[in-house]
Amino acid sequence: MTAQTDRPSISAHDRILDAAEELICTGGIAGFTLDAVAHAAGLSKGGLLYHFSSKDSLISGLQRRMASRLEQTLRDAERQREPILEAFIRELRQDYESGGRRFAPLLLAREQQDPCHELQALMTCLVRQSGREGTEATLLLLAALGMVLSSLARLPCINSQQAAELFDEMLAICSK
CATH class of the missing domain: 1.10.10.60 (Homeodomain-like)
Known part of the structure; x- marks a missing residue:
């Protein structure tokens, strides 16, 4: 079939x-x-x-779908009055634990002629709306994204227990 x-x-x-x-x-x-x-x-x-x-068009389509999924996650968080940075890190954690499929299009960003503007705007908005001061929100966002990307790149720097502990620590920082 x-x-x-x-x-x-x-x-x-x-x-x-x-x-x-x-x-x-x-x-x-x-x-x-x-x-x-x-x-x-x-x-x-x-x-x-x-x-x-084209291949570039397909990569853009993958990244637009990823941005759309993330926007929905953030809308759901707002409806439930959950801090958006915390919701985003939870989403990254769930994806990390299931193999990183939803964020896999990020691996192709360097293959594109033009960056995905929807995704760039979403990340900028996420940091701005996080309610965190200074660089803390950016640091948390990049740390969580880095864990997902390192998993997708098959970099064996941490095991699943260490990853869980790091995500727990990031979420604890978010809730302070």
């Missing part, structure tokens, strides 16, 4: 993005080719190019 008949409720656009995320996580940047993404999504390369006109 093809991916299309296995998951009829998922659009080709989302299947492409899902396949691209999976390929980044399993094969890294080297495994992220348009041919590989098309094959994993159950489409021809022409079908992929119908939805994303």
